[in-house]
Amino acid sequence: MRVLEAFGQQARPLSLAELAAASGLDKSAAQRIAHTFQALGYLERGAGGAGLVPGKRLLDRSFDALRMNPLVERATPVLQELRRTVQERVDLSLFDGASVVYAVRLQSKRESFFATLVGRRQPTFSSSGGRAMLAALPSAEAEAILAQSERPRLTPRTITDLPGLRRKIAEARRDGFALTAEETLLGEIVLATAVRDREGRPVAAIHVAASLAEWEVDAFRRRVGPLAIEAARALSQAEGWPGAP
Numbered sequence: 001m002r003v004l005e006a007f008g009q010q011a012r013p014l015s016l017a018e019l020a021a022a023s024g025l026d027k028s029a030a031q032r033i034a035h036t037f038q039a040l041g042y043l044e045r046g047a048g049g050a051g052l053v054p055g056k057r058l059l060d061r062s063f064d065a066l067r068m069n070p071l072v073e074r075a076t077p078v079l080q081e082l083r084r085t086v087q088e089r090v091d092l093s094l095f096d097g098a099s100v101v102y103a104v105r106l107q108s109k110r111e112s113f114f115a116t117l118v119g120r121r122q123p124t125f126s127s128s129g130g131r132a133m134l135a136a137l138p139s140a141e142a143e144a145i146l147a148q149s150e151r152p153r154l155t156p157r158t159i160t161d162l163p164g165l166r167r168k169i170a171e172a173r174r175d176g177f178a179l180t181a182e183e184t185l186l187g188e189i190v191l192a193t194a195v196r197d198r199e200g201r202p203v204a205a206i207h208v209a210a211s212l213a214e215w216e217v218d219a220f221r222r223r224v225g226p227l228a229i230e231a232a233r234a235l236s237q238a239e240g241w242p243g244a245p
Contacts, residue, residue, distance in 0.1 A: 003033050004042065004054065013051025062119060069094075071195070071204055072103050074238050079106055079206065082231045086224055089115065091207040093122075093129040093192075098149045100130045100205065108210070112185065115209070125149045125165055126158050128180040128192035129205030135172035136194040136202035142169060157182040176229045179221060187212050191224045193232035198240030206232050 006014060006022035014022070020030035034052060037043040041057035066072050075092050083090040083106045092104040099121045107116060114120055124130030125146055134142040151160040159165055172178035177193045184190070189212050195204040208224045 003030060003037065004058070007054050013046030013053050015051050019052065066103060066118070069103065071235070071239070075195075075204070075206075075235055076104060078231050078234055079104055082206070082208070082227060083108075085227055086208055086210075088208055088210040088224075091129075091209065092195075093127070093205050093207060095124075095130075095133045095202055095204060096121075098124050098145055100124055100127055100133070103204075115185070122184060123149060123152070123154075125151055125160075126154055126180070126183050127207075128178045128190040129194075129207050131165075131168055131172050131178035131180070132192045132194040132205050133202035135169045135178065136196060136200075154184050155182055155186050157186075159183060175225065177225050179217070179225075181212065181217055189215060189217060189220055191220065191228055193228045195232050196236040196239060203239070204235075206235070 002023035002025070003019050006019050009022055010018070016027060016031050016034060019025075019034060020027045023030060025033070034043055037055070038045075038052070041055045043052045044055040045051070046053045071094075072092065079090045079092055087108065089108040090104075090106045091102055093100040093102050102118050102120050102122075105116060105118055122130065124134060134145060137145075146162060146165055151165075152158075153160050159168060168178065168180075177191055179189070179191045181189045188209055190207055190209040192205045192207040194202040195206065197203045206228055208228055210220060210224075
């Protein structure tokens with residue numbers, strides 16, 4: 001698995017020597033593992049035969065993970081209805097400690113390439129969905145996640161200092177949603193609400209993303225906030241939690 005995870009560090013074909021170095025294996029072991037993965041279809045030759053890249057069989061396993069996740073199945077019609085109403089991109093992210101991973105992405109008028117892909121990870125501290133889920137945790141747990149996060153600055157507007165992040169999390173607790181403007185992608189505004197399980201703990205977040213060229217921040221907050229809260233409430237109640245996000 002470390003061999004496959006090496007591609008998360010470099011978005012290009014990797015040689016056997018690079019796979020060995022990234023996975024912490026000697027070249028002989030990396031060669032044996034890569035040969036097995038190629039035979040099974042989990043690795044393939046890159047364009048022109050240069051290096052190795054993840055194979056198409058990996059997409060089968062992603063399909064399995066998504067179709068066997070009951071929350072993703074229940075969320076899809078709720079997200080589709082929200083998408084029809086707001087006419088902007090709607091995503092579902094799953095909570096994974098210091099990061100969130102996108103499981104559903106319903107597109108809008110214009111998108112960057114990475115914003116169309118499921119499986120993308122983002123730091124919890126900087127994403128609107130991550131902050132919405134941190135706000136739904138006990139303060140000590142949220143603090144522990146912030147402490148273990150590396151907190152890279154993704155854009156010049158990314159909030160990385162702990163006092164600033166605590167203020168944003170407190171705002172999310174107060175409002176029922178978190179809002180970020182240009183903290184992950186310049187020109188983008190994102191509002192998110194937490195989805196909770198039957199114990200009231202955050203398991204996912206609904207995101208609505210739009211362009212600042214088309215929306216003012218306050219207008220976006222007023223229009224999208226109540227709709228996102230209602231969608232998250234519907235999913236949280238489906239998870240068995242009777243309260244509101």
